[in-house]
Amino acid sequence: MTKTPQTARRRPTAQSAAIQDIRFYRANEKPYGAFSNLFKRPIEFEGTMYPTSEHAYQAGKALKPAVRQWILSAPTPALAAMAAHGLYVWDVVPDWAQIKFERMRAVLRAKFDQHTDLRELLLSTGGSRLVEAGTVNNAVNRLWGEVDGKGENMLGVMLMELRTEYAKPRPASVPAAKKTAASKKTSAAPKAASKRVTAIA
Numbered sequence: 797m798t799k800t801p802q803t804a805r806r807r808p809t810a811q812s813a814a815i816q817d818i819r820f821y822r823a824n825e826k827p828y829g830a831f832s833n834l835f836k837r838p839i840e841f842e843g844t845m846y847p848t849s850e851h852a853y854q855a856g857k858a859l860k861p862a863v864r865q866w867i868l869s870a871p872t873p874a875l876a877a878m879a880a881h882g883l884y885v886w887d888v889v890p891d892w893a894q895i896k897f898e899r900m901r902a903v904l905r906a907k908f909d910q911h912t913d914l915r916e917l918l919l920s921t922g923g924s925r926l927v928e929a930g931t932v933n934n935a936v937n938r939l940w941g942e943v944d945g946k947g948e949n950m951l952g953v954m955l956m957e958l959r960t961e962y963a964k965p966r967p968a969s970v971p972a973a974k975k976t977a978a979s980k981k982t983s984a985a986p987k988a989a990s991k992r993v994t995a996i997a
Contacts, residue, residue: 818921819929821941823873830914831926831955833903834873837914841906848873849907854880856899859889881936901954908958918959926952926959 820828823835830837833850846852850873857880858864870876889895908915928941928951938947 816924817927818924819927821929821931827917828921830917831951832928833951834877836873837907837911839903839906839910841903844868848876849903850874851876852903852906853896853900857883857888857892857896859887863887897950897954900951901957904954904958908962915962918955919962921959926955928952 818828820831823829823832829835833853834848836848838845838847839849839852840846841852844852844855846855846868851868851870854876855864855867858867863883867876867879870879908918927949928937930937930941930943930947933943937943940949940951941947942949942952
C-alpha cells in the first residue's frame with residue numbers, strides 16, 4: 797500500500813480558512829465604531845450639512861421639507877432614527893422601500909469620501925468581513941446588521957462594497973505637459989488636412 801505523502805494529507809484548519817470578522821455596533825467603540833452611522837462626523841449630502849450619516853440617511857425618508865428639517869435638527873443620531881421610524885405613512889416618501897438602499901450607499905460614499913482618516917480605516921480592514929453586530933433582536937437590526945449571527949448585514953455589505961472600490965488602483969494621470977503637446981498635435985492635424993484639400997481642389 798502506497799503511503800500518502802504527509803503534505804497531501806494536510807487540511808486547512810478552520811481558523812486559517814475562515815475569514816476574520818470585524819464587528820462593530822456602538823459609535824464610541826474604538827477603532828471600528830467609526831463604521832456606525834451614529835458616529836459623530838458631519839457630512840455634506842445633497843447640498844446640506846448633516847451632523848452624522850444617520851441624520852443624512854433618515855432625513856431622506858421624510859416627504860415634507862418641514863419634517864425633513866425636524867429630523868435634521870435631532871440632537872443625536874439615535875433620536876433622528878427614532879423620529880424617522882415614528883413617521884406616519886403619509887409623511888414618508890412613497891418609494892422609500894425601493895430607494896433606501898441606494899440612499900444609504902450614497903450617504904456612505906459621502907462619509908468616506910469626505911473624511912480621509914475614515915477611508916484609511918476602512919481600507920485597513922483588508923479582506924475581513926465587516927458586521928454590524930446588533931444587541932437587540934428586531935427587524936431593523938437584522939436588516940442592517942446581524943443579531944446572534946443572523947441577519948442580512950446590509951450595512952456591512954455596503955461598507956465592504958465601498959472598500960473594494962477604494963482598493964482598486966486609480967489610473968495614472970497624464971502630465972500636463974504631455975496633455976498640452978497632445979492637444980497641439982490634434983489642433984494642428986485639421987489645418988494640415990485643409991491645406992492638402994486646397995491643393996487638390
